[in-house]
Amino acid sequence: MGAEELDALVRRVQGGDKAGFADLFAATRKDVRIFLSAHASSADMVDEVLQAVFVACYEKLHTYELRGTFVPWLKGIAKNLLLKELHQRSRYVVAENDALESLILDDAMASLREDQQARREDSIQRLADCLSKLTPRSRELIEEKYTRRAPIVKMAQSFQKSESWIAVTLFRIREALRTCMTKAELTT
Amino acid sequence: MNDQTFALLVQRYAEGGLSAAERRALTQEVLGDPGRRQQFGRQVRLNLELGALLQPEDPEDAHLRASLIVAEDDDARDRRVMDGLERRLRIGAFKAEADRASRRSSRSIPIVRERPSRRIGVIAAGAIAAVVALAFFLLSGGDEPKATARRDRPVAEPVVPAPAPKPAVPDLDREREAADRKQRDRARRLAEDREAMERTAREAPAPAEAEAAKPAPPRKPTTVTAMARLMATTGTVHILAYGRKIPAQAGQDLLSGQGIETVGPLSWAALRYADGTRLELWADTRVARLSEPADASYGKQAIVTEGTLLGAVVKQPAGRPLVVTTPHGEARVLGTVLSVTVEPDGVGATRLEVGHGKVQFTESVKGKSVDVTSGLYTVASAGNDMNLKGIPPLVNARKRPAPSGSPNASRIEDAVRRAVEYLRTADSPGMNGSPDSDELILWAFIHAGVDPYDPKYQQLLMKILDDLRENSTYSVAIRAMILEELNRIAYQGQLLRCAQVLVDNQCRNGQWDYRVVTPIPDEPIELMPVEPGKGATGRENRRYAVRKRREGPPVGDNSNASYAALGLRACHDAGIVIPEEVVSRAAGWWVQSQFPEEQKDVRGWGYSAARPGNPRGVYGSMTASGVGSLAIYDSMRGADWKKDAAVKAGMNWLALRFSPSENPGTDAESARMHLHYLNAVERAGLMCGVETFGRRAWYADAARLLLESQKADGSWDAGWNGTWDTCFAILFLRRAGHPLGER
Numbered sequence: 001m002g003a004e005e006l007d008a009l010v011r012r013v014q015g016g017d018k019a020g021f022a023d024l025f026a027a028t029r030k031d032v033r034i035f036l037s038a039h040a041s042s043a044d045m046v047d048e049v050l051q052a053v054f055v056a057c058y059e060k061l062h063t064y065e066l067r068g069t070f071v072p073w074l075k076g077i078a079k080n081l082l083l084k085e086l087h088q089r090s091r092y093v094v095a096e097n098d099a100l101e102s103l104i105l106d107d108a109m110a111s112l113r114e115d116q117q118a119r120r121e122d123s124i125q126r127l128a129d130c131l132s133k134l135t136p137r138s139r140e141l142i143e144e145k146y147t148r149r150a151p152i153v154k155m156a157q158s159f160q161k162s163e164s165w166i167a168v169t170l171f172r173i174r175e176a177l178r179t180c181m182t183k184a185e186l187t188t
Numbered sequence: 189m190n191d192q193t194f195a196l197l198v199q200r201y202a203e204g205g206l207s208a209a210e211r212r213a214l215t216q217e218v219l220g221d222p223g224r225r226q227q228f229g230r231q232v233r234l235n236l237e238l239g240a241l242l243q244p245e246d247p248e249d250a251h252l253r254a255s256l257i258v259a260e261d262d263d264a265r266d267r268r269v270m271d272g273l274e275r276r277l278r279i280g281a282f283k284a285e286a287d288r289a290s291r292r293s294s295r296s297i298p299i300v301r302e303r304p305s306r307r308i309g310v311i312a313a314g315a316i317a318a319v320v321a322l323a324f325f326l327l328s329g330g331d332e333p334k335a336t337a338r339r340d341r342p343v344a345e346p347v348v349p350a351p352a353p354k355p356a357v358p359d360l361d362r363e364r365e366a367a368d369r370k371q372r373d374r375a376r377r378l379a380e381d382r383e384a385m386e387r388t389a390r391e392a393p394a395p396a397e398a399e400a401a402k403p404a405p406p407r408k409p410t411t412v413t414a415m416a417r418l419m420a421t422t423g424t425v426h427i428l429a430y431g432r433k434i435p436a437q438a439g440q441d442l443l444s445g446q447g448i449e450t451v452g453p454l455s456w457a458a459l460r461y462a463d464g465t466r467l468e469l470w471a472d473t474r475v476a477r478l479s480e481p482a483d484a485s486y487g488k489q490a491i492v493t494e495g496t497l498l499g500a501v502v503k504q505p506a507g508r509p510l511v512v513t514t515p516h517g518e519a520r521v522l523g524t525v526l527s528v529t530v531e532p533d534g535v536g537a538t539r540l541e542v543g544h545g546k547v548q549f550t551e552s553v554k555g556k557s558v559d560v561t562s563g564l565y566t567v568a569s570a571g572n573d574m575n576l577k578g579i580p581p582l583v584n585a586r587k588r589p590a591p592s593g594s595p596n597a598s599r600i601e602d603a604v605r606r607a608v609e610y611l612r613t614a615d616s617p618g619m620n621g622s623p624d625s626d627e628l629i630l631w632a633f634i635h636a637g638v639d640p641y642d643p644k645y646q647q648l649l650m651k652i653l654d655d656l657r658e659n660s661t662y663s664v665a666i667r668a669m670i671l672e673e674l675n676r677i678a679y680q681g682q683l684l685r686c687a688q689v690l691v692d693n694q695c696r697n698g699q700w701d702y703r704v705v706t707p708i709p710d711e712p713i714e715l716m717p718v719e720p721g722k723g724a725t726g727r728e729n730r731r732y733a734v735r736k737r738r739e740g741p742p743v744g745d746n747s748n749a750s751y752a753a754l755g756l757r758a759c760h761d762a763g764i765v766i767p768e769e770v771v772s773r774a775a776g777w778w779v780q781s782q783f784p785e786e787q788k789d790v791r792g793w794g795y796s797a798a799r800p801g802n803p804r805g806v807y808g809s810m811t812a813s814g815v816g817s818l819a820i821y822d823s824m825r826g827a828d829w830k831k832d833a834a835v836k837a838g839m840n841w842l843a844l845r846f847s848p849s850e851n852p853g854t855d856a857e858s859a860r861m862h863l864h865y866l867n868a869v870e871r872a873g874l875m876c877g878v879e880t881f882g883r884r885a886w887y888a889d890a891a892r893l894l895l896e897s898q899k900a901d902g903s904w905d906a907g908w909n910g911t912w913d914t915c916f917a918i919l920f921l922r923r924a925g926h927p928l929g930e931r
Contacts, residue, residue: 018258025254026247030240037240038233042204046240051253058257099215100201100228107229127237146242151203153555163555164196171195174234175227 001027003068010070014062021061025054028074034124035075039082039112041089041104049085053078083112123181130180138173145170189217198228202235204515205552207569256429414441415480415488416459416467418448419654422681423455425469428476442478449474450495453730454681458654461488463502465510466650470496470678486511486520496678500646509548514538517568519560520548537569544641549574590923591879593888595895600921603895604636606902607914612644614903614911620748621660621702625911626651631666632915634673635924649674653682661700661748664689665755672758680730680762687734687759690752691770694736698777699744700752733765746781746795749774750813750868757820766824775821778814779834790844791837792853807853809865811841816872823928829876842869843882848890860907863916866890874925891921 001009006027012020032053036046056077064073090105134142144150144158152170156163189197197214200206206214218228418425418440426433427440428447442448442459450457450469457469465488469475473495480488487508490497493515501521504510510521516538540549542560550557551568560566564576590597611632616624630648638645652667668686671679693704753774756766781797783806792806793814815838819829829835845852851865852858858865873879873886880886894904894917903910904917918924 021258022251022254025257026245026250029250030243030245033243034237034240037236040236043236043239046236051257054254055257099219100211103218103225103229104232107233124237124241127234127241131241142238143242146238147244149239149243151205151552152199153550153552156555164192167196167199168192170199171231174231174238177238178230178234 003070006070007066007068010061010064011066014064021058028071029054031071032074032078035078036082038124039079039086039108041086041101041108045082045085045089049078049082052081056081079112083109086112122185126181126184127177129184130177133180134173134177138169138176141166141169142173189213194224194227198231202232207516415444415478416442416461418442419458419460419466421450421455421457422685423453423471424451425449425455425457426451428474444479444481446478447474447476447491448478454684454732456678456681458650460650460654463504465502465504466500466654468498468500468653468678470498471681473497489513498678500641500650514568515552517549517551520550521545537567539565539567541565544639590891591885591887593885595888595891599895600891603898603902604918604921606898607904607918608633608636608638608902610902610914611911614914615909617909617911619660619912620662621704622663623659625915627663627666627670628912628915631670631924632918634670635922636918637922653679659704660702661690661693661704661744661755662702662751664704665751665758668755668758672762676762680732680764683759683762684732684734684764686755687764687766688737690755690759691734691736691767692738693740694752694770694773695740695744696742697744698749698773698775699746700748701741701744702748705738705740731763731765734767736767736770743796746778746793746810746813749777750810750817753817753820754871757824760824768825771821771824775818775825778818778821782814782834782837785837786841787844789833789837790840791834792841792845793838794853805853806841807858807861807865808842808845808847808851809858809861809868811838811845811853812865812868812872814838815842816868816875819872819875819928829928835876839872839876839878839881842872846881846884846886848884848886848893862906863904863913863920864908866894866920867916870920870923871925874923875928877927887923894921 006024009020009024009027013024029050033046033050036049036053037043040046040049053074057074060077064070086105086109090102090109093101093105131139131142141155141159144155145152150158152163152166155161155166159166161169194214194217197206197210197217200210201214214228218225418427418436418438420438421436425436426449427436427442428434428449429443429445433449436448436457448457448459448469450471450473453471455469455471455473458466459469460466467475467490474493475490475497476493477491478489485507487504488510490511491513497512499510499512501510504521512519517540519540540547540560542562542564544562546562547560548557549560549566549568551574556574558566558574558576560576563578565578566574566576568574590600594600611629614629616626616629619625619628626648630645630652633642633645633648640646640649652670664686668683668690671683671686676683689704690700693700695701756771756774760766778793782791782793783798785791786806792808792811794806794810795804815835818832818835818838822829822832822835846869848866849862850859851861869881869886869890873881898904898917902914904913906913
């Protein structure tokens with residue numbers, strides 16, 4: 001949905017059409033989720049903040065000016081909320097002495113503080129492009145894992161492979177995707 | 189670490205399935221090698237991004253979530269009237285047509301803002317084709333389960349600094365003060381909410397008026413599924429919805445996708461699905477999510493991240509098993525009748541106990557599966573090979589050995605079995621203020637050794653647990669005995685409530701009356717932590733005191749007073765500290781109400797105290813009850829009942845007058861109470877550890893008579909009614925009492 005169409009939807013909601021908010025939500029949720037996934041430390045955090053973003057969006061929608069910038073406006077809300085969550089989580093993680101999540105959080109906060117939104121959007125586009133270059137078998141594995149959200153235990157059963165095989169193959173596919181994205185970045 | 193292992197551990201990290209040992213290994217690898225560190229960060233990030241990019245958009249889900257946000261905002265507006273925003277997402281506000289559930293397996297419910305429905309869905313027990321009982325214990329002993337549990341907590345929770353070392357001696361004053369404050373705040377909030385809801389209801393225009401006043405834009409019909417209903421709670425219980433915690437109330441509906449948690453040692457909750465499946469959360473349990481996706485390879489799902497979940501699950505549709513997922517494994521209910529337990533053992537672990545039927549349990553690290561069948565348990569944790577082991581019976585129906593000279597044990601077993609069969613279809617007549625005798629029947633079932641997964645047993649238990657049945661002194665007292673017998677730890681919150689009801693309804697003269705005044709719904713019971721380690725019982729329980737908050741009627745009767753003593757004893761055994769004033773007043777009444785001496789040191793009790801014009805005299809059932817009650821209070825006060833002159837005089841009366849064939853005494857009413865009398869004799873005898881009264885072996889003589897007098901249909905009827913008399917006979921034959929100080 002284009003920026004103008006989104007603004008038209010926003011106008012409807014601002015005018016009192018509550019049902020329109022569901023359409024707005026459906027139209028923009030994926031963008032916000034992708035944005036959050038680039039900086040959050042876990043899928044749980046993505047889901048939590050995502051919902052909070054739309055709560056804040058609904059509460060503040062009357063302040064949005066119709067300038068065709070609804071998605072960036074939403075991402076601004078998302079960034080602020082995510083930063084807050086990352087800070088809170090990082091203190092938690094210190095208390096838990098969870099070194100692994102601590103690493104992820106450090107990277108996440110660093111990337112979020114840098115204003116690299118345009119670069120991130122390019123990166124997601126590159127990821128989508130690189131996905132289309134995967135072999136059918138790799139694509140099948142990736143879709144099973146991320147579209148159908150199958151845990152590797154299940155995947156091992158359905159593909160009749162060991163868990164290790166599934167894990168290593170997914171690992172390699174992701175590495176290949178990253179390499180593909182880096183190459184694409186260098187060539188643009 | 190080789191690449192293969194590293195890849196596997198990274199994947200498990202991403203899926204939240206690392207064991208403690210694996211986490212340590214991965215941490216060491218990542219921290220020790222900058223290359224691995226980069227790889228790890230890259231992989232985790234890409235994993236998240238792929239998840240976001242490839243996750244299909246679900247328009248219905250979007251619609252539901254958006255509707256919830258809009259609904260929340262409506263609620264917020266209401267709250268300007270109602271004060272405070274905290275509880276804006278009230279699950280019960282969505283009209284759940286759960287009462288129609290018996291006609292429909294899945295319900296689509298339009299989101300219509302209404303006042304919370306507090307109807308309690310009654311699900312006919314007969315509809316329960318088979319009962320499946322599951323118990324999951326998720327224990328947190330090591331690093332891993334704690335980390336897992338915290339990871340799963342909503343990120344918006346207040347950040348808690350690293351806990352300071354606990355003082356060796358608990359600061360009870362501070363703890364009590366904090367508990368008091370918390371309870372007062374909660375009471376105030378609840379009162380405000382109640383008042384506001386009532387005000388809103390009064391002020392809200394009728395739907396037609398509202399429609400006329402404000403032509404709202406056409407509203408897209410949105411549906412959500414009310415999945416289960418919260419039947420009963422004790423302590424602090426929250427509904428988890430989109431990262432928020434909403435105080436839960438009995439009668440609320442849970443939507444698919446929501447979770448529920450119990451917080452604190454007295455917390456407990458029971459919820460029921462439309463098909464009759466029932467889940468029970470014990471203290472400090474967190475079910476992060478309950479769902480019932482239509483398109484999954486399973487039916488109902490519960491994700492348990494900590495604590496204990498017990499379930500009674502009716503037979504699920506083919507191919508749609510109920511799935512319980514924990515950090516350490518996944519249990520699929522395959523069979524018909526079963527039970528499960530999950531617990532940690534030093535490190536994070538899930539223990540699955542199956543009482544009945546069969547559960548397929550798959551451990552999450554290695555993916556190993558085992559079928560756990562009736563009477564077995566297994567533990568899933570890092571390094572555990574998931575061996576199957578036998579579990580002790582969930583309910584320990586005590587079988588006290590009968591003294592020599594008693595009838596053959598197999599004859600008694602047979603008589604009890606026939607009596608149970610009779611009770612399965614017998615009436616449940618109103619009982620002294622209660623609408624039925626369900627508590628007494630269940631109490632008899634427990635002592636008869638009826639299988640805890642027997643449908644009738646489950647029906648009675650669910651009814652008693654899920655409804656706050658505080659109709660009479662008898663029912664509250666028997667309820668307390670049942671809860672203490674079944675699980676004094678899990679049901680301590682309910683036992684605290686029983687104790688509060690009994691304490692608050694004590695008559696001014698120390699007796700109890702039939703009817704009881706119950707705490708208003710949600711009226712908080714003060715939590716007064718008591719220094720642990722004292723008292724003969726409740727060693728493993730935390731101890732809490734109750735305070736007497738109101739006076740009962742001026743006078744009651746000794747029959748009710750004797751049941752109150754039994755109930756208070758059960759609460760005391762569960763770690764509830766009964767106020768000294770209540771115990772003293774009750775004991776004082778029994779001492780002063782004893783009838784005048786018949787012979788030297790021989791005194792009995794009647795229905796009330798001896799006084800001029802009282803037509804009722806001394807009789808056996810009341811004397812046995814008096815002996816038992818006074819011995820209970822002596823024991824609760826740490827006194828030696830053997831040195832209590834009133835108890836000794838009562839025992840002497842029984843020694844002189846005991847008869848196995850009649851309720852001895854001078855009271856005209858006593859004749860029809862023969863089996864009630866035998867039950868009281870059995871309690872007094874076992875409590876005080878005596879097998880004879882005078883020269884009569886009370887058990888052997890009376891048991892023989894009972895076996896002879898059992899009717900062809902398995903019942904006894906000594907003049908009251910078949911149900912009560914049969915229950916009393918079972919309790920006698922099974923020697924249901926237990927010695928003072930035993931627990």
